[in-house]
Amino acid sequence: MSFPPVAEQLAVLRRGIEAVVPEAELAQKLEKSLKTGVPLRVKYGIDPTGIDVHLGHTVxxxxxxxxxxxxxxxxxIIGNYTALVGDPSGRDQTRARLTQEQVETNAIDYLNQVGKVVDLSRAEVVRNGDWFGKMNFLDILNLCGKVTVAQLLTREDFAKRQAEEKAIYLHECLYPLMQAWDSVMVRADVELGGTEQLYSFMLARDLQRAHDLPQQIGMMTPILVGLDGIRRMGKSLGNYIGISEPPFEMMKKFMQLPDQCMRMYFELLTSLPMPEVEALLAGHPKVAKMELAKAVIGSYHPAGEATAAAERWQAEIGERSRPQDIAKFSVPADKLTDGQINADKLLLLTKLCASSSDARRAIAQGGVYLGEDKTVVPSHDTPVRVINGLLLWVGKKRVVQLEVG
RNA sequence: GGGGGAAUUCCAGAGUGGCCAAAUGGGCCAGACUGUAAAUCUGGUGGCUCUGCCUUCGUAGGUUCGAAUCCUACUUCCCCCA
Known part of the structure; x- marks a missing residue:
């Protein structure tokens, strides 16, 4: 096995990394593998707790x-056992626990998604249940003997919960220990993860030393902020872009990203050389954002589709023309009187509004329009003459095309 | 096992007998401004046959002219002591 020069590897590997602990050992490890021809074992563990892999995970x-x-x-590492515990990291409360069946279903789904970034044909995929499932209580006690409660409580998330008098369950305390044990079992040289994993990473080094194994280094990626530009990208926060989303959906979300997040996104999600990134950022923000979106979308979809999505965004949203696929709604003829129906009823019927109160609100605020030219509907009892092909809008985004059924 | 505390509208969180469909913040929706970005500003945010009416404040009863607010039981959650 031959590797590129260490400096070349470092330049790529260090990009976008928040911290390497211990910093110096990364170069040393790379040196050694270059000399001996033995590849580094790079560990990444995921708990199959959710389903949608989003851009934050791809970092x-x-x-x-x-x-x-x-x-x-x-x-x-598929954390099929750790998933049963629930990672307490960064959490201010206990995670819901999953059943084994859920975990297995999620695991398969996860791998399909992970495969879009990582080359699974060249990767070792293991489940930590393979070793945890075989441990007996004595083994577990031995492992527990490596950590003191005081050490555990230095973790910020536990300390915080302790201070707030929130519950910390014993099984959660075992989580970092389990994660660290994984590193021993797979003889990891490098472990990747977010900054909140520091404690587990260091614990892994302790355990590895205790077993006369080379100690791993931890490479911590920054937290990717979500579309709101403030909080971390996360499914439950609804501020994420999933890697399985269709190109146009991704495009729309990208264009909503606050400008100041672009540098981070370029750095963490694309391989564009940083000087080029700086040049783009110096230009018009919209152009830069388009390039960002195309680069990222292109890594999950064929390049042509990324470009097509960008063009479609420009046409539909940038130039305010009609959206491509407008849902059709056929109004039953018996709802019409002389071919007409009151505006609020129509909104309710088409499900554009959830209730007639909701419909009245939308109309009162001037958010309901008719036709290509978007004529404002003035009142909830304005009769609408339904003709085939008539467009009905609520706000800028919601629209249906009507027909008489 | 014993003691204490809490459950409010999407979320957080006010409200302790009438002025409460319920403050405030977040989210969300609509409007203005824009690069239909973000930020900002304005308005809205239970339902309806809508200047009025109806149903909501853990569940079920009760007190009262009147209850989210008081009482009783139950359920769930949290904390402390052992």
Missing amino acids: PMRKIRQFQDFGHQAVI
Whole structure:
């Protein structure tokens, strides 16, 4: 096995990384593998607790891929056992626990998605249930003997919960220990994860030393902020872009991203050289955002589709022309009187509004329009003459095309 | 096992007998402004046959002219002591 020069590897691998602990050992490890021809074992663990892999998850995953492309060994750990515990990291309350069946279903789904970033054909994929499932109580006690309660409580998330008098369950305390044990079992040289994983990463080093294994280094990726530009990208926060989303959906979301997040997104989600990124950012923000969107979308969809999505966004949204696929709604003839129906009833019927109160509100605020030229509907009891092809809008985004059924 | 505290509209969180469909913030929706970005500003945010009416404040009863607010029981959650 031959590897590119260390400096070259470092330049790519260090990009967008928040911290490497210990910093110096990364270069040393790379040196050694270059000399011996033995690839580094790069560990990344995921708990199959949810389903949608979003761009936030791809940050460490992309890093794994870069290691792979340099010839190193990716080790993906499916945390089918740790998922049963629930990672307390960064949480201010206990996670809901899952059943084994849910976990397995999620795991398969997860792998399909992970495969879009990591080359699974060259990766080792293991489940930590393979070893945790075999441990007996004595083994567990031995492991527990490595950590003191005081150490555990230095973690910010636990300390915070302790201070707020919120519950900390014993099984949650075992989580970092389990994660660290994974590193021993797979003989990890490098572990990737977010900054909140620091404690587990360090614990892994302790355990590895205790077992006379080389100690892993931790590479921590920054938290990717979500579309709101403030909070971390997360499914429950509704501020994420999923990697399985259709190109146009991704495009729309990208264009909503606050400008000041672009540098971070470029750095963490694309491989565009940073000087080029700086040049783009110096230009018009809209152009830069388009490029960002195309670059990222292009890594999950064929390049042509990314471009098409960008063009469609420009036409439909940038130039305010008619959206492409407008849902059709056929108004039953028996709802009409002389071919007409009151505006609020129509909104309710088409499900554009959830209730007639909701419909009245929308109309009162001047948010309901008719036709290509978007004539404002003035009142909730304005009769609407329904003709085939008539467009009915609520706000800028919701629209249906009517027909008489 | 014993003691204490809490459950409010999407979320957080006010409200302790009438002025409460319920403050405030967040989210969301609509409007203005824009690059239909973000930020900002304005308005809205239970339902209806809508200048009025109806149903909501853990569940079920009760007190009262009147209850989210008081009483009783129950359910759930949290904390402390052992």
